[in-house]
Amino acid sequence: MNDLLPGELGGEMAPVETWQHVERTTRELFSRFGYGEIRTPTLEDTALFVRSVGEETDIVGKEMYTFDDKAGRSLSLRPEGTAPAARAYIEHAVSNQEPLTRWYYIGPMFRYERMKTGRYRQFFQIGAEAYGSKEPAQDVEVMDMVVQLLEALGLQDISLNINSLGDEACRPAYQQKLVEHLTAHRAELCEDCQRRLERNPLRVLDCKNEKCQAIARAAPDILQFLCEPCKAHFDEVKRKLDALGVRYVINPQMVRGLDYYTRTTFEFIAAHPALGTASTVGGGGRYDKLVKSLGGPDVPAVGFGLGLDRLTLLLKEGGQQYGAPPDVFIAVADEGSADEAFALASRLRREGLKVEFDTRGGSLRSQMKRADKTRARFTLVLGQAERESGKAQLKPMAGGEPIPVALGEVAQAVRAAAAPR
Structure with missing residues (x-):
């Protein structure tokens, strides 16, 4: 199990x-x-x-x-x-x-x-x-x-x-012929199949023992009956x-x-x-x-x-991976931004995004390593500058230019970036 x-x-x-x-x-x-x-x-x-x-x-x-x-x-x-x-x-x-x-x-x-x-x-x-x-x-x-x-x-x-x-x-006519065939090879059957022969002979055909399988292959063809x-x-x-x-x-x-x-x-x-x-x-x-x-x-x-x-x-x-990666990983640039980043993550989840957020905090470098591991599509770093301006950047983790975004429009920006062009 x-x-x-x-x-x-x-x-x-x-x-x-x-x-x-x-x-x-x-x-x-x-x-x-x-x-x-x-x-x-x-x-x-x-x-x-x-x-x-x-x-x-x-x-x-x-x-x-x-x-x-x-x-x-x-x-x-x-x-x-x-x-x-x-x-x-x-x-x-x-x-x-x-x-x-x-x-x-x-x-x-x-x-x-x-x-x-x-x-x-x-x-x-x-x-x-x-x-x-x-x-x-x-x-x-x-x-x-x-x-x-x-x-x-x-x-x-x-x-x-x-x-x-x-x-x-x-089926009875076939079963009779099957019993005759199996009885002729009774001594070669495994112990389980010798018991099955007496009580349920069709089960012999399902045995995984190699000798029993060889005997089964030589048995009468059920389709002929x-x-x-x-x-x-x-x-x-x-x-x-x-x-x-x-x-x-x-x-x-x-x-x-x-x-x-x-x-x-x-x-x-x-x-x-x-x-x-x-x-x-x-x-x-x-x-x-x-x-x-x-x-x-x-x-x-x-x-x-x-x-x-x-x-x-x-x-x-086959090596294929399943499960959608996070839409965005929110990283905290300084301790004073932790609560607002936490609140942003919660709001974006309500708006339907899959959001990763490391509740442990830690250095920005360690958070970015975590973002790489999660395979998030974008990262958004929230610090004092972002809080004061109300704007941040969505960084595509697969490469490409950062996308400027207002903090109140992150969900729309992520969806727009994912839409086919």
Whole structure:
């Protein structure tokens, strides 16, 4: 678990300004798609995740932070965002109020998992859920939303992998063939996968053990077992992705790590050395039976989650800095000018400027060093001469001629200097 600090203080983590940039971009973009923000509690009833994510998943079996509260109730820190959103959708009877619901969320999740680059035990996730549409167009819309977010952030070399897991009509036939294949290689499977083989064989395809991955690659192709409705759905997903010009790779081995998926699943995978082996930046899929399985109405749904830690790490590697520098740094030339300089800083902040002011005072030289460090666009030195004349100079820190300015018109002068010519 990590602290997020401003500027260059964050160490291996991207500075908080980078996180804020991603969050702002997400909120602005997702609102264009008609998605509203939802905020759910960090704690939920443990049973919610057991019923939705799946008892045999690594998340529930190994990674959740679970404890009993003072009333003896089993609670868990949320390991993912879809189940809490579905619970809120049911609890507030949202389906009775609108036929199509689109939500997004940004917040911390918790899993006790092995540490990797960009993977932490408290991690932050951007996610979105769309309830009420069973159409392939809804699958494609959420994928397009991620594609546009990555483009808006300037992130490249991230590929979209897609697959279909079928549904309750066609998956059993595939699962039978998969069990036959895995059983023939049972002795070569890791201990966890030998257990998964008995209780949830699809999870073997999600194992990160190299031997298990080799066996999984030789397994039957799930796409060959799709029933006609599932095949038609997947074909339409591909057709609409093509129509939008979204590039994708068909990956029959991709099943995702959660039990609630049906039909479409997808992942966004980055080809960047900064992430090491943890190259998946996000993914999702369709989960048409989840809401009903949790006691709600029979409402189809599709969604995704993106790792905010990994996105910000990729942006940090790109070397770009975020967060606007101060508009002006006010320096004090003499002790008698400190109060007026302090008051000027306060007034300019009220007028909408971002103002830096060193409350410690100190020599003018030390204040100017501080101004350099803040990357302020202008400095304004206030001393006795400026107080008596009511005029000062805005010095451009990037070079150029000082700008004479009346002390009562500093904000207007700063904005005028920033306006395009």
